[in-house]
Amino acid sequence: DIQMTQSPSSLSASVGDRVTITCRASQSISSYLNWYQQKPGEAPKFLIHGASSLQTGVPSRFSGSGSGTDFTLTINGLQPEDFAIYYCQQSYSTPLTFGGGTKVEIK
Amino acid sequence: QITLKESGPTLVKPTQTLTLTCTFSGFSLSTSGVSVDWIRQPPGKALEWLALIYWDDDKRYSPSLKSSLTITKDTSKNQVVLTMTNMDPVDTATYYCAHREYHRGDHRYNWFDPWGQGTLVTVSS
Numbered sequence: 648d649i650q651m652t653q654s655p656s657s658l659s660a661s662v663g664d665r666v667t668i669t670c671r672a673s674q675s676i677s678s679y680l681n682w683y684q685q686k687p688g689e690a691p692k693f694l695i696h697g698a699s700s701l702q703t704g705v706p707s708r709f710s711g712s713g714s715g716t717d718f719t720l721t722i723n724g725l726q727p728e729d730f731a732i733y734y735c736q737q738s739y740s741t742p743l744t745f746g747g748g749t750k751v752e753i754k
Numbered sequence: 755q756i757t758l759k760e761s762g763p764t765l766v767k768p769t770q771t772l773t774l775t776c777t778f779s780g781f782s783l784s785t786s787g788v789s790v791d792w793i794r795q796p797p798g799k800a801l802e803w804l805a806l807i808y809w810d811d812d813k814r815y816s817p818s819l820k821s822s823l824t825i826t827k828d829t830s831k832n833q834v835v836l837t838m839t840n841m842d843p844v845d846t847a848t849y850y851c852a853h854r855e856y857h858r859g860d861h862r863y864n865w866f867d868p869w870g871q872g873t874l875v876t877v878s879s
Binding site for chain 2 (some may be wrong): 690742748
């Protein structure tokens with residue numbers, strides 16, 4: 648199985664801040680990496696595919712980068728609606744696996 | 755517009771079998787490259803992928819739960835059913851089904867979108 652490790656597990660930030668979340672795969676997954684956002688009581692929402700391609704409708708303040716084993720999700724100019732938990736997920740092989748999540752909290 | 759909705763019991767007893775149904779619309783599970791997956795999330799914990807069924811009836815399971823899971827589809831009813839045997843309190847979670855399909859002709863280029871609203875299943879005597 649491919650293990651996905653996210654860091655940090657939580658962070659505190661203010662509106663307007665730049666936030667970076669890291670996701671590391673236990674083996675190379677090329678660019679087969681997706682990101683999701685989950686708010687309390689809601690199902691996850693798909694944000695980014697292929698490590699760096701924004702899903703239609705996702706604000707441009709979100710960006711993704713990386714390939715191989717190391718990936719990042721960046722939010723430039725954090726907005727109140729961005730406070731949530733973010734998960735990475737590899738689609739390289741089954742079993743499909745998720746990172747442990749990063750909770751973005753209000754400072 | 756693709757939608758999915760999970761249904762099933764909210765409470766099961768330990769050792770019982772859980773049967774969950776995912777009813778979907780807006781796509782066909784007979785279309786090449788499409789799958790429906792089940793994912794769960796214990797309260798306050800991370801997401802865990804459980805199983806998938808492809809358009810061609812190929813099935814994959816989480817290795818750690820393979821012995822207790824069965825996934826089936828009824829294409830005519832637009833439903834996917836997941837059964838999990840020998841339920842335990844640690845299986846208490848919100849269970850989601852999600853749509854997934856290949857893109858760009860690449861079987862690895864896929865993602866979960868959209869998801870159902872989820873259904874909370876509590877395992878307790």
